Amino acid sequence: MNVFQNFKTIVLLLFLLVSSTAKAKEKDPNYTCPNNHILELLPCDLCGCSTSSGSFGFGTLSNANFIGVRYIYQNFESRYGIFDNSPKSKETFSTYQIWAQVPLNDKFYVTTNVPYQDLTREFQGSKENLNGLGDISAIGWYKLQFFKKQKTDGFTVDFNATKEPSGHSLQFGIGVKLPTGQFEEALANNVNPGFQVGTGSVDGIFSLGYNYGSDKIGVNTLMSYYLKGENKNEYQFGNQFSYSANVYTFFSTKKMNIMPFAGISGDVYDTITQYGETLQDTDGDILNASFGSELAVEKFIFGASYTLPIQQNLFGDNVESKQRFSVYVNFAL
Amino acid sequence: MKILKYAYALMLCALIASCSSDDDDGQDLTGQTGNIVLKFDNAVGDQDFIFGATYNKSNNESFQLNTLKYIVSNVRVKDSEGNTFLYPIEENAFIINEEDGNNAGEIYVTLDNVNAANYTEITFGIGIDQERFALGAEGQGDFLDLASEEGMMWNWSTGYRFVRLDGTFSSDTFTNEPLNVHMGSVGTSLDNYREVTLEFPNTVLVRENKTPQIHIVADIAKIFDGTTSVNLSDGYNQVHVSEETTPVIAANMQSMFMVHHVHND
Numbered sequence: 184m185n186v187f188q189n190f191k192t193i194v195l196l197l198f199l200l201v202s203s204t205a206k207a208k209e210k211d212p213n214y215t216c217p218n219n220h221i222l223e224l225l226p227c228d229l230c231g232c233s234t235s236s237g238s239f240g241f242g243t244l245s246n247a248n249f250i251g252v253r254y255i256y257q258n259f260e261s262r263y264g265i266f267d268n269s270p271k272s273k274e275t276f277s278t279y280q281i282w283a284q285v286p287l288n289d290k291f292y293v294t295t296n297v298p299y300q301d302l303t304r305e306f307q308g309s310k311e312n313l314n315g316l317g318d319i320s321a322i323g324w325y326k327l328q329f330f331k332k333q334k335t336d337g338f339t340v341d342f343n344a345t346k347e348p349s350g351h352s353l354q355f356g357i358g359v360k361l362p363t364g365q366f367e368e369a370l371a372n373n374v375n376p377g378f379q380v381g382t383g384s385v386d387g388i389f390s391l392g393y394n395y396g397s398d399k400i401g402v403n404t405l406m407s408y409y410l411k412g413e414n415k416n417e418y419q420f421g422n423q424f425s426y427s428a429n430v431y432t433f434f435s436t437k438k439m440n441i442m443p444f445a446g447i448s449g450d451v452y453d454t455i456t457q458y459g460e461t462l463q464d465t466d467g468d469i470l471n472a473s474f475g476s477e478l479a480v481e482k483f484i485f486g487a488s489y490t491l492p493i494q495q496n497l498f499g500d501n502v503e504s505k506q507r508f509s510v511y512v513n514f515a516l
Numbered sequence: 517m518k519i520l521k522y523a524y525a526l527m528l529c530a531l532i533a534s535c536s537s538d539d540d541d542g543q544d545l546t547g548q549t550g551n552i553v554l555k556f557d558n559a560v561g562d563q564d565f566i567f568g569a570t571y572n573k574s575n576n577e578s579f580q581l582n583t584l585k586y587i588v589s590n591v592r593v594k595d596s597e598g599n600t601f602l603y604p605i606e607e608n609a610f611i612i613n614e615e616d617g618n619n620a621g622e623i624y625v626t627l628d629n630v631n632a633a634n635y636t637e638i639t640f641g642i643g644i645d646q647e648r649f650a651l652g653a654e655g656q657g658d659f660l661d662l663a664s665e666e667g668m669m670w671n672w673s674t675g676y677r678f679v680r681l682d683g684t685f686s687s688d689t690f691t692n693e694p695l696n697v698h699m700g701s702v703g704t705s706l707d708n709y710r711e712v713t714l715e716f717p718n719t720v721l722v723r724e725n726k727t728p729q730i731h732i733v734a735d736i737a738k739i740f741d742g743t744t745s746v747n748l749s750d751g752y753n754q755v756h757v758s759e760e761t762t763p764v765i766a767a768n769m770q771s772m773f774m775v776h777h778v779h780n781d
Contacts, residue, residue, distance in 0.1 A: 264620050265557070265731070265776055266564035458780060460718045 241294045241322065242284045243484055243513060244403055244431050244442055244477055246354075246394050248292060250283040251484070251513030262501045263306055272306035274378060278317065285516065290328075294356075295321040300364065300380040315365055318381040322358025322388055329353075350397050356390035356407075366414050383414030403446070404428040413456075421453030421466055431477075440479040447472055448490070452497075464499030471504075484513040548632035550722040552593070553729045554625040556612045557776070558584060560737045564621050565614065573737060574745045579695055581683035584614040584736065586769070587668060587676060588625070589648070590641040590711070595633035596719065603627050609644065609659045611666050612734075622731075635720040638730065639713040642769050643678030643700060646707055674757065676700050678708060679769060681739070687749040695748060697739065697755040699765040706759055708766040714775045721780045729779040735772045742768030 243249060255278040263272045279299045286292045298317035303310060330346040364381020387410035395402040409423040429446030448471045455465035475488030489508045497504065558565035565584065572578045589609040592602040602608070616623050653660060653672055663669045668677045681697040701708045720728045744764050746752040755761045 264564065265733070266559060267562040268564050268566075269620070458719070458721060463717055463777060 239448075239509070240403075240405070240427060240429075241296070241356075241390075242282075243486065244401060244429065244444055245396060246284075246326075246352075246403070247484070248284045248286045248516040249484060249513035250281075250285070250516060251511055253280045253282055253509055253511035254278070255280070255507060255509040257507035258505045260503045260505060270307060272304055275303045275305075277301040277303075282511075282513075290326055292324050292326065293321060294324065294358075295319070298364075302378055302380065304378060313378065313380060315380045317364040318360050319363045320358060320360040320388065322356040322390060324354050324356045324390075327353040327355070350395050352394045354390070354392035354394065354405075356388065356392070358388035358390070360384075360386040360388060360409070362414065366416070366418075382411070382420050383416065383418070384412035384420065386411045399433060401431045401433075401442075402429070403431065403444075417458050419456045421455050423453065424451040425449070429473075438480060441476060442479070443474070443476040444488075445472075445474040447493075464501065467495070467497035467499075467502075469495040469497060469504055479515075482515045484511075484515060486511045486513070545632040545723070548724045549629045550632050550724055551727040552627045552630050552635075552720065552722060553727060554591070554627065554638075555729055555731045556588075556623040556625065556734060557621060557731060558614050558617075558623075558734050558736055561735065565736055566621075567614065571737065573740050573748075575687065575747045575749070577685060577687040577748050579683055579685040579740075579748065581681055581695075581736075583667075583680055583682035585666060585668060586612050586679040586734075587643050587663070588612055588640050589644055590639075591625075591627065592639050593630070593635040593720070594637045594639070595635050597633075599633065601631050601633070601635075603630070605648075606657050609648070611662060611668060613666065630722050632722050632724060635716065635722060637713055637715045638775070639711055641709055641711045642766070643709045644676045645709040646701070646704060649675055649701070649704070670698075670700070670757075673703050674700070675703055679739070679765070681736075685748045685753055687747075690749055693753060695753045697752070697765060699755055699762045699769075700757075702757045702759075702762070706757075706762065708762050710766050710770045712770050712773050714773060716775055716778050718778050718780070720778050727781055729781065731776045731778065733774050733776045735774070738772035739765060739768050742771040744768060 239255065255276075257276040257278075259274040259276070260271050261274060262269045264270065277300075279301070281297045282295065284292055284294045297319050299315070300317040301312070301314040303312050329349045329351040331349045360382075362381055362383045362385060364379070364383075366379055366381050366383025388407060389410070390405060390407040392405040393402075394404070405425075405427050407425045409425070411420045411422050413419040425448070427446060427448035429444045431442045431444035434441040434443075449469055451468040452466055454461045454463075456462065470493045471490045472493050473488050473490035475486065477484055477486040479485075487508070487510045489506070491506055492504045495504055560569075560571045563569075565581075567582055567584070568580055570578050570580050587609060588611075590602070590605070591608055591610075592600050594600045610625050612623050612625070614621070614623070618624070648655070656663075660669070663676055668680060669675070670677065677698045678700045679697060681695065683695045684692040685695040686692055699708060714732070716730065720730060722728060740746055740748065740752065744767065746761075746764060746768075751758075752761055752765075755765055
C-alpha cells in the first residue's frame with residue numbers, strides 16, 4: 184500500500200521533528216517577564232493558533248501540492264490596563280513558516296505547518312521579545328472531486344469513459360495542532376494572551392473546504408473549527424471558528440501565470456477557561472478583507488497578501504488587530 | 517481507504533480526549549496557607565483616576581483632586597463551603613492612598629498566611645468600626661501612628677477620617693472653590709463605619725504556591741453620585757463631622773467598589 188507507506192513516513196517525520204524540537208526549547212534565559220504585577224486581562228490565542236488558522240489559508244489558491252516558506256507579519260494594539268484611558272502597548276508578531284501540501288494519492292493529501300514565532304511588544308518605550316518554535320499543525324484531507332454528468336445512451340452506461348472534472352470540489356480535513364511552542368502562564372495574564380509562541384495544548388482541527396476552478400476564475404472557501412485542549416496550567420483557550428472565502432482570476436503569459444485574488448476571512452473565539460471556569464472578556468470575533476496575488480513561474484509560486492480588519496470585537500475591545508501581510512514562496516510538487 | 521480515514525479520526529479523538537486533567541479535585545488543603553493580593557484601582561467611571569484631572573458630575577459640577585485616600589479594614593473572605601477567613605484583626609486596617617499606586621495606578625494590599633481554600637467573596641469595612649475604636653489609643657497598634665502621619669486622624673476623641681478627598685470644585689456659580697471631604701465616625705456619637713461584600717467573578721484559589729490577585733475598582737464618582745446624588749455647591753464641598761452629610765457620603769462609598777476580575781497565578 185503506497186498510500187499507507189507515504190502516510191507513515193510523514194507521521195514519522197513529524198514525530199521526529201516534534202520530539203527533537205521539544206527538547207531544544209527549554210526556557211529562554213533571555214526572556215524575563217517585566218511587569219508581572221501589572222499584567223491584566225487576557226484574550227485568545229491570536230498568535231499561537233491563528234497563524235496556522237484557516238483564516239490564513241492552508242495552501243495555495245489552486246489547491247496545488249507544494250512545499251514552501253511563508254512569512255506573516257501582524258500587528259496589534261492592546262490596552263495595558265482595564266480603563267478606557269489605560270495606556271496601550273503595541274505587539275508585532277512575525278511568523279516564519281515551513282508549510283507544505285503533500286499528496287498521498289489522488290484523493291488524499293496532508294497539509295502541515297511548522298512555524299517559528301518572533302514576537303515583540305512595545306510599551307512606553309521599553310521592548311520585550313519572545314521567540315521560538317511555535318505550534319506545529321498537520322491536517323489530513325480528503326478531496327471529493329465532482330465530475331460533469333456523463334452522457335448515457337439508453338440503458339447502457341460506459342464505465343470506461345474518462346470522467347471530466349466539473350471544476351467543483353469539496354475537501355474534508357481533520358488534523359491536530361501540537362504544543363511544540365512553549366506556553367508561559369505568567370504571560371497569559373497579559374492583555375493580549377496571544378503573546379505566546381504556543382498555546383501549550385493539543386487542539387483538534389476540523390475543516391471543510393469548497394473549491395471551484397475554471398480557466399478564467401476560481402473560488403476558494405474554507406471553514407475550520409478548532410477544538411482546543413487544556414494545557415498543563417489548566418488554561419484552555421476558547422474554541423475557534425475560522426472562515427475564509429477568496430475569488431481569484433488568471434492572467435497567463437508565456438512565462439508566467441498571474442493570479443490576483445480578493446476575499447474575506449474571519450475568526451470567532453469562544454471564552455477562555457482556567458481551572459474549569461470561564462474568564463470574562465476573553466471571547467471575540469474579527470472580520471478581515473484581504474487581497475493579493477500569486478505568481479506562478481514554472482515550478483515556483485510566489486504569493487503576497489495584505490489583510491485589513493473590517494470589523495472586530497476582540498476580548499472586550501481590549502485588543503485591536505491593525506493589519507497583517509504575508510509573503511510566500513512555494514515549490515510545486 | 518476508508519479504514520485509513522477512520523483510523524486517522526480515531527487516533528485524533530484519542531489524542532484529544534486524553535488531554536484533560538482534573539488533578540485539583542478532592543485535594544486536602546488542611547494546614548496549607550497562601551497569599552492574596554488585593555489591587556485597589558481608583559477610577560472615575562470608565563477612566564483610570566488621575567490627580568488634577570477635571571471630572572464632571574451631576575448638577576453641572578466638576579471637581580479635581582490632589583488627595584485621595586480611604587481606610588479599609590476587617591477584610592475577610594468566604595470560601596465555597598461557607599467558611600470565613602478573617603485576616604488577623606490587629607493587622608487588618610489599611611490606608612489606600614492613590615499616591616502609593618504603581619505606574620498603572622494600582623495600590624497593593626497583601627494578605628499573607630491566608631488559609632488555602634476556594635474563595636468566592638470578600639467583605640471589608642470602609643473606615644474603622646466602633647469595636648476597634650473602643651480598644652483605645654493603645655489598642656490601635658501601629659495603625660494609629662500611620663493614620664496620623666497620613667492625615668487620616670482628627671484627634672483621638674473625634675477619631676479617624678475614613679476618607680480624605682482634597683481638591684477644588686466648580687459649578688455654575690463657583691470656580692475652583694476648595695473641596696474637602698473628610699468623612700469618618702465622630703467619636704462614639706456617630707457611627708459611619710460601613711461594610712461591603714463583593715462576589716468574585718471567578719473562584720479565588722489560595723494555595724501554598726499560588727498568589728491570586730483580586731483587582732478591585734473603586735469608582736470615585738460614586739462618592740458624589742452614588743445611592744444619593746449630592747451637590748457640592750449645597751454644602752458637600754466641605755464634609756467633616758456633620759450628622760447630615762457624613763452618613764450620605766458613607767452610604768455612597770458603600771456602592772463604589774466592584775471586583776473587576778481575579779488572577780489565579
